[in-house]
Amino acid sequence: MINERLLYILLTIVKKNGDVRQMLKEGVSFKEIGDLINTGLELKLLVFVDDEIKLTTAGKTKINKEWVNFKSTNKADWILPDVKNKISKMGKNDIYLPNERELTF
Template sequence: MDNTVKILLLKIIKFNGDISPLIKMGYEYSQIVKSINEEINDGNAERKNGLLGITDKGNNLIDTISKKLNRTDSAKWIEPEIESKIPKIKINFVYLPNQNELTFRFDK
């Protein structure tokens, strides 16, 4: 698991967030549960009274990864939408999106 996904998972645990961004990135529920269990075994997260939470070690790991990824200020608490990123294209390339995939419609 790369650092961007790891920090997203830790923040989901910390803020009791939604796992749908991980699902959109292609992870299956079983992979997410396995990753959460790995974080618990590593001491970054814990279960207390039936609730999943983050430990001080996990908070320190979030800070460390944020520094590695050069995330400062608002980027520390606003996760970029990784699943919507597209590959870079050449500067002279004209991009025409598929009309069926647009979230908005033009009336003719």
């Protein structure tokens, strides 16, 4: 059984000519990504053209149809907190002087 959400993510990655890091963040293994690509090829949502994977018109239609179901409206998913530059709580009369070598922005 295919995971429709993961298939939708794969189709949008192919549409935007992106990479699979987003799927890896979702906890999907490379084998599962390969299986999803094979499923997309079998369902005629994807096609190989000149050694590249492209969307078919059926794939574009599926993205447009499934967009409503899988769009993210939670802003916490869009913007992640910057935990690398977070400083510890200080007293009212303390002055923070950052070390320039430790800043990442």
